[in-house]
Each structure stands twice: as structure tokens, then as C-alpha cells.
Ligand SMILES: Cc1ncc(COP(=O)(O)OP(=O)(O)O)c(N)n1
């Protein structure tokens with residue numbers, strides 16, 4: 001799928017603990033029907049084969065909504081399943097290596113919490129950057145607080161789109177106005193909500209207003 005920065009508006013990232021016994025497929029479909037524009041499969045508790053099976057079934061759902069499916073950490077799952085891309089952090093495969101093995105048509109995202117790392121990600125062929133934890137987070141134990149001023153500096157330093165991640169919720173999305181983001185990446189405020197679909201609907205409206213003006 002050809003990357004377009006509008007795909008980033010509401011980037012929903014799965015989490016086993018938040019989803020609980022509601023089911024991965026059901027929860028992702030709820031997020032998409034509420035307006036999630038991109039899905040990241042982030043499951044660190046399963047082996048390669050299980051991750052591929054999860055990706056296979058999510059791909060069918062994402063295709064129904066014309067939304068890309070991105071795999072966290074693992075470019076081999078992208079190759080095996082035909083998923084749309086990969087998101088890589090500082091401790092994962094080098095972005096340039098991922099671009100080399102995945103080719104120009106797959107979507108590659110990189111994590112960067114400094115201007116230097118963001119520029120490096122851009123030079124290495126990333127399509128977008130995830131920067132956080134903009135508001136802090138309880139979802140990722142080793143995430144470090146970033147703040148909106150640092151996020152704004154990162155957005156201004158690179159030509160590729162940036163999504164804000166970390167503690168993003170309906171209450172604080174308006175604080176991202178004027179940061180220059182192209183989207184918000186959200187775990188618990190979507191998949192931890194009692195009603196995933198209506199949570200996504202509300203977040204999408206707020207995100208659109210910050211990104212496109214409202
Ligand atoms: C969109 C987006 N941005 C940042 C991250 C964090 O990635 P990483 O630093 O690799 O940490 P883990 O997700 O692997 O814990 C992300 N996943 N998505």
C-alpha cells in the first residue's frame with residue numbers, strides 16, 4: 001500500500017492487556033469502524049508463528065477498511081504475511097536495513113525522541129516518525145517523558161510526518177495544536193476503553209481538528 005501521511009491521523013496500536021478477553025480481531029474492527037486510520041500489531045508476548053497468524057487475520061480486517069497494518073518490531077512478519085509495513089525502535093533492526101529488505105513500497109516507521117534521531121530516521125528512509133512519550137505513559141515501562149515543546153521541535157526539524165505517542169487521550173489532544181503533528185498514536189485510550197468504537201470516534205474528531213484545523 002502506498003504511504004500517505006493522512007493514514008497517520010488516528011494510529012491505533014494493539015495491546016493484549018488492554019484488550020483482555022474481548023479478542024484482537026473484534027477490538028481492531030471496533031477501532032477501525034470508529035475511525036482509526038492505521039493499525040499497529042504490537043504483541044511482544046507471542047512467538048513468530050503466532051504473530052504471523054494474528055497479522056494474517058488483522059490484514060483481512062484492515063483491508064476491508066483500506067487501512068494499513070503495521071507490525072511492531074518485526075520486518076520478517078511483514079515479509080511472511082504481506083502486511084503493509086513495520087515500526088522499528090532504537091533497539092530494533094536498523095531502518096536502512098529494513099528499507100533494503102522490504103523495498104520502497106512498504107511503510108517503515110521509526111521511533112525518535114530527539115532531533116538528531118529524527119533526522120537520522122529520515123535519512124535512513126523512514127516514512128514517518130513516532131515521538132514520545134509526549135504526555136508520559138503507563139503502557140510502556142521504559143518510555144521517557146517528552147513534552148509538547150520537544151515534540152514541536154522534532155516536527156519542525158524533519159520533512160517526514162511525525163505522530164505523537166504516549167499518554168494521548170481525548171483530554172489532552174487539544175494541547176497538540178500547533179505542534180505540527182500528522183497524527184496521534186494511541187494504545188490505552190482506544191483499546192482500554194469500555195467502548196472501543198466510540199472512543200476511536202471521539203479521538204478521531206479531536207485529532208482531525210488538531211491536524212487539519214476545525
Ligand atoms: C507509532 C509508534 N511510535 C513509537 C513506538 C515505540 O516503538 P519502540 O521504541 O520500538 O518501542 P516498542 O513499541 O517496541 O515497545 C511505536 N511502537 N509506535
Ligand SMILES: Cc1nc(C(=O)O)sc1CCOP(=O)(O)O
Nearest residue numbers: 132133137139143166167187188
Ligand atoms: C508503544 C509506546 N511507545 C512510546 C514511546 O514513547 O515511544 S509510548 C508507548 C505506549 C503508548 O501507550 P498509551 O497510548 O496507552 O499511553
